[in-house]
Amino acid sequence: MPLSSGAYTGTGQYFVRFRVGTPAQPFLLVADTGSDLTWVKCRSTAAAAEGRVFRPDESRTWAPIPCSSNTCTASLPFSLAACPTPGSPCSYDYRYKDGSAARGTVGTDSATIALQQQRRAKLRGVVLGCTTSYNGDSFLASDGVLSLGYSNISFASHAASRFGGRFSYCLVDHLAPRNATSACAGGAASPPPATKVPGGGARQTPLLLDHRMHPFYAVSINGVSVDGELLKIPRRVWDIEKGGGAILDSGTSLTVLVSPAYRAVVGALSKKLAGLPRVAMDPFDYCYNWTSPETGEDVAVAVPELALHLAGSARLQPPAKSYVIDAAPGVKCIGLQEGEWPGVSVIGNILQQEHLWEFDIKNRRLRFKRSRCTQ
Structure with a gap:
């Protein structure tokens, strides 16, 4: 998946291009190894008219997680206790260490990710938050967050389970222009020869x-x-x-x-x-x-x-x-x-x-190598 610096927006984040739903809807998410919930701004999000917004009712593969389910009550530590009826959607209030937060309901959907040689893969059953309100400057320039943290519900763990227990990313210079892209991927890290330092x-x-x-x-x-x-x-x-x-x-x-x-x-x-x-x-x-x-x-x-x-x-x-x-x-x-x-x-x-990082979750190893990262 293409990864780029968010310097052009005035933030210190890195953005990854992410496609979710069927048919796939494109988003620009913050790549965050400190998050275990992947979420996107949803239709009723404030200021949604100004940017991209996820429409779960337009995705054939969207499935809300009921608030009475074991997934909601036991597997999602950020879920709220409120459960009006057993079939009501699982609600969340996700807090970040910088004081920002995201609130909404959680479900599962399919994610389409870009592979090498212009191939694509579809990951089914990805846990996805449908955020209807949020606060925090870091979210103003993005459509949400891609969870790369260590958790059984994070996108990183889901992708790693499909691609050999590993995922990797390469961060370009933090001041690089928006068209300077690198990659965030599942599986072993393999940068193009031209990127090696x-x-x-x-x-x-x-x-x-x-x-x-x-x-x-x-x-x-x-x-x-x-x-x-x-x-x-x-x-x-x-x-x-x-x-x-x-x-x-x-x-x-x-x-x-x-x-x-x-x-x-x-x-x-x-x-x-x-x-x-x-x-x-x-x-x-x-x-x-x-x-x-x-x-x-x-x-x-x-x-x-x-x-x-x-x-x-x-x-x-x-x-x-x-x-x-x-x-x-x-x-x-x-x-x-x-x-x-x-x-x-x-x-x-x-x-x-300007390093290529490979998180080998299966073997509990971190590998890294100097790289220009640009594709």
């Missing part, structure tokens, strides 16, 4: 499917280094058992590090950039004027190399633009945010950009 060999690390992180995918971080020097970060910061840990979230743009890790990483990076003039810009703590007063061009400053050392001797070495990011013309900022400790650190989509 020299020197970017595939790496793998255990994929932690811990119930305390549900529906997120967690990874085990052993340490963080800047220019090859391992930073002094308490091990408990990365330990799920001690209130820490780290997850990947394609629905969050900036990477969030809990306080002990944030202070160590930002301290090391800012020390290396100390020769540049500082400027103030929310929501960042460290921003720099990157423009030469003599030439008006970007100054030639080497950005320190950041590396996340993962379990299994795998290292995530993102390109410099993924953590020292363009924030305004001539201004670059350390693109990390501080999170509360105890708490979980989040590897956001900007730090994931």
Whole structure:
């Protein structure tokens, strides 16, 4: 399925083109590894007249889930208790960690997904929310959310069960134009040869499917280094058992590090950039004027190399633009945010950009490789 940056809309999301219903109705959904409910805006959604809207009554394969069913009461943790009659549709109120929410009724329908070589596949029985009201700026530019989280009801799990227990995605540069597309797919990751980056060999690390992180995918971080020097970060910061840990979230743009890790990483990076003039810009703590007063061009400053050392001797070495990011013309900022400790650190989509990611749910492995991603 085609995947693209939502930068043209002013959001930090990635959008995937998704077709649902019979006949298939096309939508643009936020790709979110932190969600277990796939939903689309429905006919009665506010402002639906301005964009695409799902019409369940026009789909031959739409089947409402009754509120009295075991699926509604036991399998959907976000379902509401209200059940006027046994045959009434299952209602939901889905809340996100940023405070946004979606409300409506849930059913199942068929999804049509694009495969390689212009082939298509139909997935039947996909759990789908028909959202009639929502709040949150992240949903203004999209038609809903594609659930890529770890859950028996998510689209990712449904697709993975059809395609070898795996799914993958490749995130283009977060500032790429809307016509620069990559792919979100079920099965093994196989980018076109032209997308591969020299020197970017595939790496793998255990994929932690811990119930305390549900529906997120967690990874085990052993340490963080800047220019090859391992930073002094308490091990408990990365330990799920001690209130820490780290997850990947394609629905969050900036990477969030809990306080002990944030202070160590930002301290090391800012020390290396100390020769540049500082400027103030929310929501960042460290921003720099990157423009030469003599030439008006970007100054030639080497950005320190950041590396996340993962379990299994795998290292995530993102390109410099993924953590020292363009924030305004001539201004670059350390693109990390501080999170509360105890708490979980989040590897956001900007730090994931220009990598091909394969989530092998069946074998609990995460594989990744540098890639330009564009098709």
